[in-house]
Amino acid sequence: MTFGMLLLAAVIGFSFAGSMIPQQRPAMEYVSRYGATVGGLIIRLGLDDVFATPVFLLLMAALALNLTLCSVVRVRRLRGSGERLKERARDAQVIAAPGQAQRLDAFLRRRGFCAQAGEGVTVYSKCLFGAYGSFLTHLGLLAVLLAGALALYGGQITDQTVMPGQTLTLPDGTAIEVLSFRIEDETGRLDYASELRMTDAQGQRSAEALVRVNEPMRFGRYKVYQQTYGTAGTMRLRNAATGGEDTVYLTEPAFLTADGQNGVFFAALYPGYIQDEDGSVTLITSTSGAYADPVYDLRVMAQGQTTPVLAFPGEELTLGDITYIPGEPVSYPGLRIKAIASGMLGVLYASFVLLIAALTICFFMRPVCVAVRPEGYAIASPKPQLGLQLELEALIREEEQQ
Amino acid sequence: MRDMVFFAALLLYFAAMIVQIVSAALGRQKGCRAACALLSAGLALHTVYSVWRGIAAGRLPLANQFEFASGFAWAIAVLGLILHARLRQTWVLTASIPAAFLVMSYAAFQPMEIRDIMPALRSTWFALHIGSAIFSYAALAIAGGLGAYYLVRLSRGEREDSAAMRQADYMGYRMICLGFLLLTVVILSGAIWAEQAWSKWWSWDPKETWALITWIIYAIYLHQRLRMNWQGRRMALLSLAALVCVLFTFAGVNLLLPGLHSYA
Numbered sequence: 001m002t003f004g005m006l007l008l009a010a011v012i013g014f015s016f017a018g019s020m021i022p023q024q025r026p027a028m029e030y031v032s033r034y035g036a037t038v039g040g041l042i043i044r045l046g047l048d049d050v051f052a053t054p055v056f057l058l059l060m061a062a063l064a065l066n067l068t069l070c071s072v073v074r075v076r077r078l079r080g081s082g083e084r085l086k087e088r089a090r091d092a093q094v095i096a097a098p099g100q101a102q103r104l105d106a107f108l109r110r111r112g113f114c115a116q117a118g119e120g121v122t123v124y125s126k127c128l129f130g131a132y133g134s135f136l137t138h139l140g141l142l143a144v145l146l147a148g149a150l151a152l153y154g155g156q157i158t159d160q161t162v163m164p165g166q167t168l169t170l171p172d173g174t175a176i177e178v179l180s181f182r183i184e185d186e187t188g189r190l191d192y193a194s195e196l197r198m199t200d201a202q203g204q205r206s207a208e209a210l211v212r213v214n215e216p217m218r219f220g221r222y223k224v225y226q227q228t229y230g231t232a233g234t235m236r237l238r239n240a241a242t243g244g245e246d247t248v249y250l251t252e253p254a255f256l257t258a259d260g261q262n263g264v265f266f267a268a269l270y271p272g273y274i275q276d277e278d279g280s281v282t283l284i285t286s287t288s289g290a291y292a293d294p295v296y297d298l299r300v301m302a303q304g305q306t307t308p309v310l311a312f313p314g315e316e317l318t319l320g321d322i323t324y325i326p327g328e329p330v331s332y333p334g335l336r337i338k339a340i341a342s343g344m345l346g347v348l349y350a351s352f353v354l355l356i357a358a359l360t361i362c363f364f365m366r367p368v369c370v371a372v373r374p375e376g377y378a379i380a381s382p383k384p385q386l387g388l389q390l391e392l393e394a395l396i397r398e399e400e401q402q
Numbered sequence: 403m404r405d406m407v408f409f410a411a412l413l414l415y416f417a418a419m420i421v422q423i424v425s426a427a428l429g430r431q432k433g434c435r436a437a438c439a440l441l442s443a444g445l446a447l448h449t450v451y452s453v454w455r456g457i458a459a460g461r462l463p464l465a466n467q468f469e470f471a472s473g474f475a476w477a478i479a480v481l482g483l484i485l486h487a488r489l490r491q492t493w494v495l496t497a498s499i500p501a502a503f504l505v506m507s508y509a510a511f512q513p514m515e516i517r518d519i520m521p522a523l524r525s526t527w528f529a530l531h532i533g534s535a536i537f538s539y540a541a542l543a544i545a546g547g548l549g550a551y552y553l554v555r556l557s558r559g560e561r562e563d564s565a566a567m568r569q570a571d572y573m574g575y576r577m578i579c580l581g582f583l584l585l586t587v588v589i590l591s592g593a594i595w596a597e598q599a600w601s602k603w604w605s606w607d608p609k610e611t612w613a614l615i616t617w618i619i620y621a622i623y624l625h626q627r628l629r630m631n632w633q634g635r636r637m638a639l640l641s642l643a644a645l646v647c648v649l650f651t652f653a654g655v656n657l658l659l660p661g662l663h664s665y666a
Contacts, residue, residue, distance in 0.1 A: 005625060008618045015618075019611040019659055051606050134628070144590075151603060192521055214525040214599045225601045338601050348603065352590040359586055363579035383628060386572040390565075 004066045010059055018050040060145065067142040074135040082128035082367070085380055086116070089123055089369035094376035097396045104372050107395055113370065124370045131382065133362030140355030147348040155340035159227060163249050163332045170337065173201030176224060179208060181333045183229060192226055194333040211335075221339050228334030233269040233296055234327035241321040249330065256324065257301075264317060264324045265299040265306075273310075281310065296326045404458070405514060407451040408472070412510055414444030415479070415503040418495075426496045434492040438483070441499055445479040448506075452476060459516045464532040465523055467656060471509035473532075474652070477540035478502040485544070485573070493570055497547030505543070508653065527595035534587040539648055541581030542620070546645030548574035549638035562634045571634055574641055575627055582620045589613050608659035612651040619644045 021042060022029070030048055031039035046053035097104070105122070109115065113124035162168045167177045177197045185191040191212065198206040198219040209217040216225045233250035239258075248256065250266045257263025272284040272293040283295060296311040302319055311317065317324040368381040368388060377392065379385055418440035425433025452472065455463040463469045482498025552570050560567055592610070593603040604610060623640050626632040655661070 002625075002629070005622055008622055012615050012618050015611045015615050018606055019608045019615075019655075023606065148604065151597075157601060189518060190521055212524075213521045214595075216598060216601070223601070225599075227601070336601050345597065349594060352594070356583070356586060356590065359583045363583055384572060384575065386568060387576070390569065 004063070004070065007059060007063045007066055011063065014050055014056050014059065017047055021047050021050070023051070024049050060149070064142060064145050067138050067145070071135060071138045071142060074138060078131060078135060081131040082125070085128065085131070085367060085369045085382070086123045086125060086371075089371035089378055089380035090118070090121055092371065092378035092380055094371070094373055094378045095392075097376040097392075098374065100377075100396055100399060101372050101374060103395065103399055104370070104377055104392070107392070108370055108372075120373060122372050124372065126368050127365040128367045128369075130361055130365040130367040133358060133365065136354070136358035137362050140351060140358040143351035144348075144355055147344075147351045151340070151344050151348045154344055155338050157336060157338050159334060159336050161228075161230060161251070161332055161334045163232065164330065168335075170222075174220065174222060175199045176335065176337070178333060178335075181229070181331055183331050192229055192333075194226055194335065196224060196335075198222070198224070211333075221342060223338045223340065225336040225338065226333060227336035229331060230334060231269070231271075231291055231329045231331050233266065233294070233329055235264075235266065236325040236327055238323040238325065239321055240323065247327070249332075251332075255301075258320070258322055261304075262302045262319055263322070264319070265301060267297040267299060269329060270295045270297065283310075291329045294329050298324075298326075404451065404454050407447055407454065408514075409510070411444045411447035411451060412503075412506050414440050414447060415475070415499065415506055418444060419499045419503045422492075422495050422499050426492060431492070434495060437495055437499060438486060441479060441495065441502070442483060444502075445476070445483065448472070448476050448479065455516065459519075461519050462529055462532070464528075464536065465519050466512075466517065467653070468509050468512035468514050470532065470536065470652075471505055471512060473536040474539050474543075475502045475506035475509060477536040478505060478543055481537070481540050481544055481577075485577075489569070489573070491566070491569065493548070493551055493566065494544075494573070497551045497570075498544050501543045501547045522599055525595055525599065527591055527598070531588060531591045531595055534584045534591065538581045538584030538588055539652060541577045541584065542645060542648050545574045545577035545581060545641050546648075548577065549641035549645070552638040553635065553642070556635060556638075567634075571637060574638065578620055578623060578641060578644075582617070582624060585613070585617055585620065589617060607661040608655050609651065609661055612647070612655050612659075616644065616647040616651050619647055 022033075025048065027039075027043050027048070030042050033039065034042060042048055046055075050056060101122070105115065105124075108124040111126070113126045116123045116125065160168055162176065162178045164178050164181050167175050169175045175198065177199070179195040179197060181194045183190065183192060185193070193210050193212045195208055196211050196217055197208050198217070200220055206217075206219045211217045211224055211226045213226050216223050218224075230251060235248050235250060235256060237246050237248065237256065239245070248254075250269065253265070253267055255263055255265045269291070270283040270285060271291040273295050274282045274284065276282070281295075283297075294313060296313075298309045298311050298317070300307045300309050300317060300319065309317070311326045313326050313328050315326060366381060366383040366385065368379065368383075368385055370388075370392075371378045371380070379389055379392070418437045421433055421440060422437035425431075425437060452463055455469070459465075464473050478498055479502045482494060482502065485498070486492075486494045548570050552567060552574065555567060555570075556562065562568075589610075592613075596605065596610075597603040619640075623637065623644060626640075627637060
């Protein structure tokens with residue numbers, strides 16, 4: 001086994017560990033799942049985030065170096081490889097097929113071989129450029145590794161939730177306005193689509209775009225993805241003393257108060273409920289889509305007393321000057337914003353194309369030379385050519401039988 | 403009615419497998435021809451079923467474990483018949499028919515109802531990614547089948563340098579070349595799709611990781627074959643070991659290792 005193969009075997013080992021042990025979880029999870037000894041060992045060895053350990057990164061660097069050296073060695077061997085292959089065919093011991101030269105000539109020409117006549121021997125060659133296949137494959141792999149690492153670690157990713165109608169401003173002044181968000185399309189099919197508009201720091205505005213899973217929006221150096229979604233409760237607050245009114249979005253437990261002591265604590269929002277014959281209510285805790293009959297789980301805190309309340313949209317709760325009015329829930333998108341140099345992905349995809357083309361050349365355009373002499377023929381190729389050999393043998397047998 | 407067509411195809415694959423194994427053991431050419439006819443009939447019904455299901459679902463029928471397994475078995479049957487037509491060797495059928503039947507049987511145990519495709523799968527990359535996966539796995543499964551055939555013949559005293567053994571060994575290698583190339587297309591098209599859907603072209607998700615492990619094992623196979631000229635028994639064993647990885651990537655990961663591909 002070569003050093004490169006050992007490196008690949010090591011990558012298999014790391015990958016196996018990384019797939020079997022859950023990655024990037026809190027330390028306590030490993031302790032509770034595997035026990036104190038094994039869990040502690042997993043954390044100490046970095047197996048909880050195996051693909052970010054220095055050893056793994058070093059391994060990948062060694063693999064890249066190995067591929068580079070292999071490519072250099074191969075490219076030096078490639079010069080004149082076609083002529084050398086023809087020489088090998090000329091010098092090879094022939095398989096006896098006396099008087100078959102014409103038949104072999106017709107067969108090989110039909111198969112796309114080019115003939116080069118010499119003294120007492122004709123050399124047929126095909127796909128000589130295929131000798132570059134292995135070199136290009138190594139080069140393609142190296143390109144995928146390098147461009148892949150750049151694309152993976154060169155970008156900057158942030159996740160943000162934005163309410164419909166609100167605008168998110170990024171540090172460089174680029175603004176993302178969420179015009180609307182929907183979970184289902186017109187036919188009731190799950191869709192998860194956000195309508196966005198972006199404006200850069202210079203005020204240049206994008207067209208409105210519908211961002212879905214698989215359909216990110218590109219604007220400048222940003223790419224915006226529909227990453228996740230959530231449903232928030234809404235609460236309208238009316239102040240009788242000032243006449244002011246405000247609406248707040250409730251995505252997590254929150255205490256809504258004017259004086260810090262009296263107010264309404266929002267505990268949770270439920271998508272629906274089932275009312276039994278005796279009047280008791282069972283709350284529905286999960287939903288795949290819309291909140292059909294939303295229920296707000298609230299605690300009213302007044303004069304040091306806490307009273308649990310289930311409230312429905314439109315109901316009013318008044319505490320002093322403040323009136324709390326739960327509203328219809330609002331679905332909102334979780335957006336992923338990726339900042340990446342636009343050419344980086346292009347380079348990565350070009351490396352993919354190179355690798356696939358190289359493998360196609362390597363496996364399906366194998367260089368081969370056949371030297372045909374009056375007394376027989378010889379095949380020379382750096383790759384296995386049993387298929388051609390069997391075909392030629394069958395051809396000779398067929399002639400002999402006739 | 404549609405499911406009846408599926409089970410009829412399964413039955414034909416089963417009959418083809420029994421006829422082929424018995425004929426191969428007894429050395430009967432006629433029996434092998436009958437097995438080939440049964441496999442072709444099964445494949446025809448299987449194709450009808452897949453088209454029918456695709457029309458009913460309004461999409462490519464490759465969106466869940468049942469559909470993928472069915473497509474995988476279909477691709478094994480297609481490749482097996484193409485290979486048999488080219489080589490006219492009965493051992494091609496001995497290797498491919500049992501593989502098609504076993505994968506089809508696995509499909510029969512999966513939930514068969516047609517469900518709406520989830521948003522993450524609505525992509526232009528779906529056809530290329532999954533289509534190349536079924537043909538890649540099929541080529542690798544046939545290579546594994548040829549490896550098993552090679553080892554069985556070897557254990558029964560056949561010489562490694564006999565024409566049939568050399569050809570079986572060589573065809574196993576050629577199938578791995580095809581499967582490996584397509585597996586590369588699967589991984590790279592998946593990477594482009596992942597970048598569009600999840601923002602990262604590689605996330606070390608269990609399915610991705612196991613696809614990479616499988617890819618590396620076949621890369622080692624090809625490297626040792628082309629560079630070190632390994633052949634015969636060693637290669638047959640390695641192709642079988644690698645097939646275990648393919649099957650784990652296909653079914654085991656879905657059952658045991660939850661991740662981004664859990665719906666597959």
